[in-house]
Amino acid sequence: MQNETLIIAGREFRSRLWVGTGKYKDFAETKKAIEASGADVVTVAVRRVNITDRSKENLLDYLDPKKYTILPNTAGCYNVEDAVRYARLARAAGVSDLIKLEVLGDERTLFPDTAGLIEAAKILIKEGFIVLPYTNDDPIVAQKLVDIGCPAVMPLAAPIGSGLGIRNPYNLKIIMEMIKVPIIVDAGVGTASDAALAMELGADAVLMNTAIAGAQEPIAMAEAMKYAVYAGRLAYKAGRIPRKLYATASSPIEGML
Amino acid sequence: MKAEAIQIQVNGEPHGCKANATVGDLLRELTIKTERVAVELNLEILDRKEFEHRNLKQGDRVEILSFIGGGAPYGAQDGGRGFGHAE
Numbered sequence: 629m630q631n632e633t634l635i636i637a638g639r640e641f642r643s644r645l646w647v648g649t650g651k652y653k654d655f656a657e658t659k660k661a662i663e664a665s666g667a668d669v670v671t672v673a674v675r676r677v678n679i680t681d682r683s684k685e686n687l688l689d690y691l692d693p694k695k696y697t698i699l700p701n702t703a704g705c706y707n708v709e710d711a712v713r714y715a716r717l718a719r720a721a722g723v724s725d726l727i728k729l730e731v732l733g734d735e736r737t738l739f740p741d742t743a744g745l746i747e748a749a750k751i752l753i754k755e756g757f758i759v760l761p762y763t764n765d766d767p768i769v770a771q772k773l774v775d776i777g778c779p780a781v782m783p784l785a786a787p788i789g790s791g792l793g794i795r796n797p798y799n800l801k802i803i804m805e806m807i808k809v810p811i812i813v814d815a816g817v818g819t820a821s822d823a824a825l826a827m828e829l830g831a832d833a834v835l836m837n838t839a840i841a842g843a844q845e846p847i848a849m850a851e852a853m854k855y856a857v858y859a860g861r862l863a864y865k866a867g868r869i870p871r872k873l874y875a876t877a878s879s880p881i882e883g884m885l
Numbered sequence: 886m887k888a889e890a891i892q893i894q895v896n897g898e899p900h901g902c903k904a905n906a907t908v909g910d911l912l913r914e915l916t917i918k919t920e921r922v923a924v925e926l927n928l929e930i931l932d933r934k935e936f937e938h939r940n941l942k943q944g945d946r947v948e949i950l951s952f953i954g955g956g957a958p959y960g961a962q963d964g965g966r967g968f969g970h971a972e
Contacts, residue, residue: 649954658954673955674923676896676948682916687954703955717950720930721923837955 632861634832636810637758637779639726641697643668644827645857646812648837652846655690661840662691665850669697671728671835673704674718693723699760701728702748706741711748715757727752728782730762738788738815742769746776753777762814765799767806780809782835785826786816789838793822797829804830820849820856827860828868891943902941909936911947923950 634641646669652658662670670691678684691698700718705711708731715727731748733741740763749759753776761773762782770781783803786792793816794800804811810832817823817836826834834857843849889904895911902911908924908931924931925948926939941947 652954655954671955672952674950675953675955677917677922677951679896679898679900679915679917679949686921686951688921688952698952700952701955716930717923717925718952720932721921721951 641668644833644861645853646833646835650837651841655687659690661846661850664847666854669699671699671701674700674714699726699728702730706732708744708748712751715752725756726758728760740764746772750776765796767802770803770807774807774809780812782812782814784815785813788815790816791818792816793818794825801829820852823853823856824860827857828864830864893941893945895947905940907937908939921951
């Protein structure tokens with residue numbers, strides 16, 4: 629179990645917890661939290677370099693690209709054109725074809741625009757990108773994303789940063805059963821039990837940012853999430869008992885007075 | 886040969902530089918390391934190998950981007966605890 633790796637598009641990942649790098653106090657805290665989480669995949673955004681104040685440090689000075697897979701995202705993109713542009717810029721700035729594709733549909737919920745997502749994914753896949761799409765908990769959309777060539781899908785648990793946890797475990801369960809590529813539950817996790825539940829449902833990995841970065845003690849929460857994902861995965865593999873309405877005695881009746 | 890000055894835009898801000906300066910010259914002037922940045926010249930994304938061969942001309946729009954901390958977009962909803970810029 630310890631060595632059970634996750635394979636996506638021929639790439640091997642040790643950790644089933646992936647983390648975002650936003651919202652931390654500073655880079656030192658970001659680094660410590662990532663180390664405590666045990667994650668080997670970290671997401672980053674692509675933004676304009678600050679050209680007026682050149683004294684600021686770069687996040688990547690704190691994250692050894694040999695140690696971590698840097699997964700750029702298209703966060704903040706609300707249409708196909710922008711998402712494709714940011715994905716291309718990420719590839720130009722980075723070293724790989726991996727992209728976490730987000731095409732958002734609404735500022736208040738940050739829910740994905742799944743029609744735009746499929747369109748952008750098609751364009752990027754044609755250009756050789758390995759597209760990991762941030763999608764809704766809709767099994768049909770997930771299947772469409774797989775059909776056009778996404779090697780994994782990333783359905784949300786709840787709105788980004790909401791901390792509401794797994795809002796629709798039944799849809800996620802259907803996605804896990806229907807979809808034959810790795811499923812990474814992305815966004816909405818609030819605490820360790822949410823991450824464990826995602827894994828118990830059969831998720832292959834969980835990606836989170838705010839649940840760790842926004843906690844009172846981010847580094848402690850990062851560690852909690854590591855164990856939650858690990859425990860959830862173990863429980864999933866072990867196979868839970870069915871739920872029953874009535875009791876079943878654990879101690880034998882035989883030998884009683 | 887006199888080095889005339891031209892006006893370009895870098896990341897949305899007006900910027901003066903020498904005529905015929907290359908993208909590579911501009912990055913050096915701004916002390917930006919070429920690894921880990923993407924440069925867009927008038928909406929065309931440049932390959933890193935092209936930086937030294939692409940000359941800037943009056944009115945060019947240059948965008949220089951890099952990776953920053955991110956998982957989710959931040960700002961509007963969450964009080965903007967994130968960093969504003971790359972680097």
